[in-house]
Amino acid sequence: MSATQLAALARTSDPRTMLRRFLALDAVVTGANAVAYLAVSGPLGDLFDVDARLLLILGAFLAVYAAGVGLLASRPHPAAPPVRLVVEGNLTWAVLSLLALALWLTPSTAGAVWTVLQALTVAGFAALQHRALKARQDISS
Helix, strand or coil: CCHHHHHHHHCCCCHHHHHHHHHHHHHHHHHHHHHHHHHCHHHHHHHHCCCHHHHHHHHHHHHHHHHHHHHHHHCCCCCHHHHHHHHHHHHHHHHHHHHHHHHCCCCCHHHHHHHHHHHHHHHHHHHHHHHHHHHHHHHHC
16 A cells, blocks of 8 residues: 555545544444444344354453553554554454454354454554554654
8 A cells, every 4th residue: 555545545644643543443443343242242142153252251352452542542642662562463353363263263154254354354454553653654764
């Protein structure tokens, strides 16, 4: 993805704003996922053919993670080390989701599709955040 494409996607050419927007979007999407897992774990567990307790645990984790990413996004100048931690956390989540699907989980078709889609979404956030952090660092060097 070029810097121009990244700027168009973020609707700004300011790397700092770009980074904050991608972090904020991650926090919103992750928070929505957390709320869904916490509020309707039973029906989602039935739909995905996954244990509702697993969804509750994941929902609680995602709520805390979303709050942390949201806090980072609210900073005028998010520090690079925590942003890298978010990028690495997102990549880890994506990989573990796909490994869980391949090795441990036996979800329904809807559950398998959901797992792959959310893994790709989270990996996409990681890529966008990494590129925005790199663009910010390139400007400051």
